[in-house]
Amino acid sequence: MKGMKTIILLIFIMALIAIGADTASAAVNVFINATMPYDILYQGQIISANVTVKNNENFPIRINSVGVHYDWMPENVFSSVDFGGSYVQVESNGVTTPGQLLIQCNENVSTGYHSFYYKVDLNWYNFYTSTWLNETVVQPGTIYVESPMKPQALQDLQFANNTLADARNATFISKRAIANMQNATDRLSDGWSAYNVNDFGRAINDSHDVIGFVRDARIAEKNYRDNSSEVERLVLSVSDKLKSASATGDPDTRSALEEANMYLNQTRQYIDAEDFHSALASVQKADQSADHAINLQFYYTLKVNDTEAAKGKAQSALDKAQASLDNASNMTSTSAQGILRDARFKMEDATLKFSQGDYANATITANVVSTLVDQANEEEASYRMMLARNKIASAGELKSPDAKAMLANASRIYNQSEDDLIASRYPDAIANADSAIKLAGDAAAAEQKWRDENPLNAVPGFEALAVLLALSAIFIINERKG
Numbered sequence: 103m104k105g106m107k108t109i110i111l112l113i114f115i116m117a118l119i120a121i122g123a124d125t126a127s128a129a130v131n132v133f134i135n136a137t138m139p140y141d142i143l144y145q146g147q148i149i150s151a152n153v154t155v156k157n158n159e160n161f162p163i164r165i166n167s168v169g170v171h172y173d174w175m176p177e178n179v180f181s182s183v184d185f186g187g188s189y190v191q192v193e194s195n196g197v198t199t200p201g202q203l204l205i206q207c208n209e210n211v212s213t214g215y216h217s218f219y220y221k222v223d224l225n226w227y228n229f230y231t232s233t234w235l236n237e238t239v240v241q242p243g244t245i246y247v248e249s250p251m252k253p254q255a256l257q258d259l260q261f262a263n264n265t266l267a268d269a270r271n272a273t274f275i276s277k278r279a280i281a282n283m284q285n286a287t288d289r290l291s292d293g294w295s296a297y298n299v300n301d302f303g304r305a306i307n308d309s310h311d312v313i314g315f316v317r318d319a320r321i322a323e324k325n326y327r328d329n330s331s332e333v334e335r336l337v338l339s340v341s342d343k344l345k346s347a348s349a350t351g352d353p354d355t356r357s358a359l360e361e362a363n364m365y366l367n368q369t370r371q372y373i374d375a376e377d378f379h380s381a382l383a384s385v386q387k388a389d390q391s392a393d394h395a396i397n398l399q400f401y402y403t404l405k406v407n408d409t410e411a412a413k414g415k416a417q418s419a420l421d422k423a424q425a426s427l428d429n430a431s432n433m434t435s436t437s438a439q440g441i442l443r444d445a446r447f448k449m450e451d452a453t454l455k456f457s458q459g460d461y462a463n464a465t466i467t468a469n470v471v472s473t474l475v476d477q478a479n480e481e482e483a484s485y486r487m488m489l490a491r492n493k494i495a496s497a498g499e500l501k502s503p504d505a506k507a508m509l510a511n512a513s514r515i516y517n518q519s520e521d522d523l524i525a526s527r528y529p530d531a532i533a534n535a536d537s538a539i540k541l542a543g544d545a546a547a548a549e550q551k552w553r554d555e556n557p558l559n560a561v562p563g564f565e566a567l568a569v570l571l572a573l574s575a576i577f578i579i580n581e582r583k584g
Contacts, residue, residue: 130237131158132192134220136170136203144250146209150202153183155222157192164189164225164234170203172218172245174211180221181205189225207247213300215244251302258309259293266290269316276326277376279319286315329378336385337369343392350395352402358395362388404462416461419468423449426475431532435485438478445474479528486535487523490516493542502552505545512541 136151143149157163166189169182183201190200220241225234266286274280293308344359365388372381404412427449433439452467494513500506519534 130163130224130226130239132156132163132222132224132239132241133158134168134222134239134241136205136220138205142246142248143205143207144248144253145207145211145213146250148204148206151205152199153201153203154197154199155192156197157194159226160194161227161229162191162193162196163227163237164191165198165200166223166225168200168203169221170205170218171221172205172207173216174208182221211247213247213249215246217242217244219243249300249302251306252297252300255293255297255302255305255309258306259290259297262286262290262293262309262312265313265316269319272320272323274319274323276319276323279323279326282315282319282322286312286319289315325378326376329382330373333369333373333378333381333385336382336389337366340366340385340388340392343389343396347392347395347399350399350402351406352398355395355398355402358391358398362391362395364388365391412461412465416456416464416468419465419472420449420452420456423452423468423471423475426472429529430475431479431482431529433478433482435482438482438485441474441478441481445471445478448474476526476528479532480523480526483519483523483528483531483535486532486539487516487519490519490535490538490542493539497542497546497549500545500549501556502549505549505552508541508545508548512538512545515541 133156135154135156137154138149138151153168155165155168165185167182167184169180169184171178171180175181181203183203185200190198192198220239220243222239222241224237224239226237227233228235266283269283269286274283289308289311293305293312296302296304296308340362344362347355347359350356350359365384369381369384369388372378372384423445427442427445430442433442448467448471452464452471455461455464455467490512494509494516497505497509500509515534516538519531519538522528522531522534
C-alpha cells in the first residue's frame with residue numbers, strides 16, 4: 103500500500119512538471135503598438151514612432167529588444183530598440199514605453215496596404231519553476247502606404263476651391279474675366295476628378311491653373327473697369343457737348359454733330375469688343391468733332407443773334423478804356439509815351455470792331471487798351487521815381503537845418519511813392535515822386551540861401567578855425583591882466 107502511494111505521488115509530480123513544461127511553451131500574451139503621427143505612411147517618408155508594450159500576463163516580463171519589419175524591408179532586417187544586454191521590466195498587467203522606432207518608407211514602395219510585424223525578444227518569469235525563460239513574441243499588422251502628393255494635391259485643390267469661391271462673390275462684367283472664371287471652374291472640376299482617380303500630379307497642376315485663371319480674371323476685370331471708366335467718362339462728356347448744340351440751325355454745326363455721333367457709335371462697338379485702345383482713339387475723335395461743333399455753333403450764334411448783352415459788354419469795355427486814356431498822366435518818359443500811343447491805336451481798332459458788330463473782339467481789344475494805359479502809368483511812375491532818386495542823391499551833404507529837414511521829407515515822400523508803385527497806385531506814385539523832386543529842389547535852394555547868408559560857415563574847416571580864434575582871444579586877455 104505504501105508502495106502504491108509512492109507511485110501515485112511520482113505520477114502527480116510528473117503531471118505537474120508536464121503542465122509547467124506545457125505552460126512554458128505557450129506564447130507570452132503582450133500587445134505591441136507603435137504610435138505614429140498619421141495612420142498611413144507616405145512614400146519616401148521617415149518618421150519616429152513611440153513604442154508601447156502592454157503585458158497582459160500575471161507574471162513580469164523583461165524586454166530585451168523591440169523591432170518592426172515591413173514587407174518592403176530585406177528579410178531579417180528590423181527597425182528596433184535594443185537595450186544591448188540590459189532590459190526593461192514590465193510587471194504583470196503593466197505598460198511601458200521602451201523607446202522610439204525609426205520607420206522609413208522608401209520612395210519606390212507601392213501604394214496600398216502592406217504587411218508588417220513586431221518582434222519582441224523577452225524573458226518571462228515562470229512561477230512553477232521559479233526561473234526566467236526566453237521568449238520571442240511576433241505580432242502582425244497592416245498599414246496603408248500613400249503617395250506624398252495626395253495631401254499636397256488635396257491642400258492645393260482646397261486652396262484653389264476657396265480662391266475660386268471668393269472670386270465668384272465679385273461681379274465680373276469683362277468678357278475676358280468671365281471666360282477666365284469659366285476656365286478656372288472647368289479646371290477645378292478636372293482637378294477633383296484627377297484626385298479621385300489618384301492622379302495627384304494632374305490634380306496639382308489643375309489647382310495651379312485655377313489660381314492662374316482667377317488671377318488673370320481679376321486683372322482683366324480691373325483693366326476693363328479702369329479703361330472702360332475712362333472711355334465712358336469721355337463718352338458722357340462728348341454726349342453732353344452734343345446736347346448743348348443739338349438745336350442748331352447751322353448746317354456746318356449739324357455736319358460736325360453727325361461726325362461726332364459716328365465716332366461715338368464706333369467707340370461703343372470697340373468697348374463691346376474690349377478693344378480700349380481703339381475705343382479711346384475713337385472717343386477722342388468724337389470729342390474733337392463735338393468741340394468743333396460747339397465752336398461753329400458759338401460763332402453762328404454770335405452772327406445770328408448779335409445780342410444786346412454782348413454789345414453792352416463791349417460798350418462797357420470801350421467806356422472803361424476811353425476813361426483810362428482820358429485820365430492817363432502827362433507822360434514825360436519816352437517809353438511811357440510809346441505805350442500810350444499804342445493804346446490809342448488799339449482804342450481806334452476796338453472802336454472799329456464795335457462798329458462792325460464784332461463785339462467779342464471789340465471787348466478783348468478794349469481790355470488790352472486798359473492794360474496798356476496801366477503799363478504806361480507804371481512806366482511813367484518808375485521814370486518819375488528815378489528822377490526823384492537822382493534829385494535826392496544830388497543834394498549832397500547839407501549844412502542848413504531847413505534844407506536837411508526838407509530833404510528828409512523828400513526821402514519820406516519818395517518811400518511812399520515806392521509803396522504806391524508796389525500797390526499799383528500809379529497816379530499816387532507819380533504825384534509823390536513829383537513832390538519828392540520839388541522838396542529836393544527846395545532843399546537845394548534853401549541850402550544855397552543859407553550858404554550865401556553864412557559864407558564863413560560854408561567854408562570847409564571853418565568851425566575848427568573859429569575855435570582857435572576864440573582860444574587866442576582868451577589867451578591875449580589873460581596876458582594883459584597879468
